[in-house]
Amino acid sequence: MTTESDTVTDPVTTPVLHLVMGSNAGMAGGTDTTAIIADVDVYSLDSLNLSRVRGLIVNGNCDQIYLERRREILTDFVANGGRIAVMGHPLTDFLPDLGQWRKLQYSGPKDLAISAGSPHPVWEGVDPVDLSFRREVSGFYGRGYSQNLPDTAIVTNYIGRAGLPVDYVYRLGRGEVLVHGGIDLSVYQYDPNTSSRVFPQLLAWLAQGDGTDLR
Template identity: 55%
Template structure:
């Protein structure tokens, strides 16, 4: 018989492989939770989930009904990393980008969205003097009603996208967690608080 854990205090859960108590997650609106505790956690008061990059997607696929139900009921999920299994309705497919130089990895802003408001794409394109930190792939087979909020490379291929699912919404970012940029000394640091602003909305 499974045991339901006490409801989290924060309205956003960052789902990770183990908990790390990272400084980037210090915002009181967000708690970390180990992925394997998710199915037995009461999500009644949770408004948003961040599925961390590197999460066990086979496990998530086994609990697709839980994730779908959360979003369809009005919740929001931000999927980080390379989506390679169909663990949520509407997920596109991550494709590795064939790149030969910085221009192939350069980020451009697509359709306006509050998460990227005020973010300079140059700050996403180059981090610590290196291109490719933000993403090295693109999204394929995305839903027809998705909005593409960032693009990558000289051909402006879809990268970040957001689509509706029931009464909720899903964000997919094909790279490392956006929360990793929380302490960067430039405009990319805006993404973490703005992501949380978006996730807590109903």
């Protein structure tokens, strides 16, 4: 006999989940921090037991139309103390107050250069130059900016000559939302400079969320 509880997966054992599209991690660089984070198919969101989860990473390749239809799940998770890190280009309102990504018009490295904004634990000790250039190429970190940010947003990094927001954080209820408008930050974890600090610090920040029992 099937009960309602049978439709919910067992509680996950990692404090952070990385929502991806099936087995395709998209822009993710992979990670060996399996004690902290686990990849989960975004289409299983309805059946996930989030009672022990403190943070979620939304990969940049996730189906945002699907996420928008599950807006209540995501909103409740954050409002009750969880933390969500959004990678890539938010184009739908799958979270309240989520800004919109826009492509940046650029013609050279200075148009894509990253500059530091307000201090934040995720980027502590990270040189913006190391984010601006990866393998001697500019534009890996981001090629766009966010607009229509909530009034409470703190911009943690800017991009380009005009200093447009590329990374920002805002509170939502008891929790927080972090938006990185570019490639999944996990790709930097093995780089031979200060940019390798970003992903471990992101995981640490996410794991400090209060978490919530949504059952």
